[in-house]
Amino acid sequence: MLTECAWAAVKTKGTYLAAYCRQVMRRQGKHKAVMALTHKILVIAWNLVSTGALYDDPGAAAGRTNTTEQQRRRAVRQLEALGLTVTVEPRTDPRAA
Template identity: 45%
Template sequence: MTRFPTAGHLASWAGICPGNHASAGTSRTGRTRQGSTWLRTALTEATHAAATTRETYLAAHYAQIRGRRSVQKAVGAIRHDILVAYWHIVADNTVYRELGPDWAQRRHGTDAQQKRLVAQLEKLGLKVTIESKDKAA
């Protein structure tokens, strides 16, 4: 049994979770909590090391966020990813499994979406038959 029941609890305690600032239905980016200085420093160093690796999930995720937002937002997101992965490794007593640089594409691709939608329809008690759209017609 770990001290933190979920990975979110650990990230919140460490001050690594994203901040939240909402008022009158408008949400803005918020500051993160202070948390542990030494843990934040260690995770930042690990993030910079992970960002320079090749063909890894963390490097691809870092590059994706850095392109859309900023370097600091990307560092914060990868710090969070590393901490969540650590929690799962400790809590589940398992080894780290690399997801690969194309994990986001595999997760959100058309094949995954089709599989997810079929499962939802079957869960509602419907029988699903899939036919590909004929391009010749």
């Protein structure tokens, strides 16, 4: 029954659980992602029952913390993996002068 709840959560849009499942699905496949989501739902339910709190969905963007600095570091690592030497300097804007 909990697995059916997980499959239903996968089909929702704009929720944390659906975004989490899509993230795991990219790495491990559909069925393992649904089982991971089942476990996450069980952990959430346990915490809600034990604390008496209400569930507040953090939203689909809650797990994403992809800042521009992280993007820059990832791009540098990828270029260095290709054997290139990378020097990062701030761009000078010709309109600023």
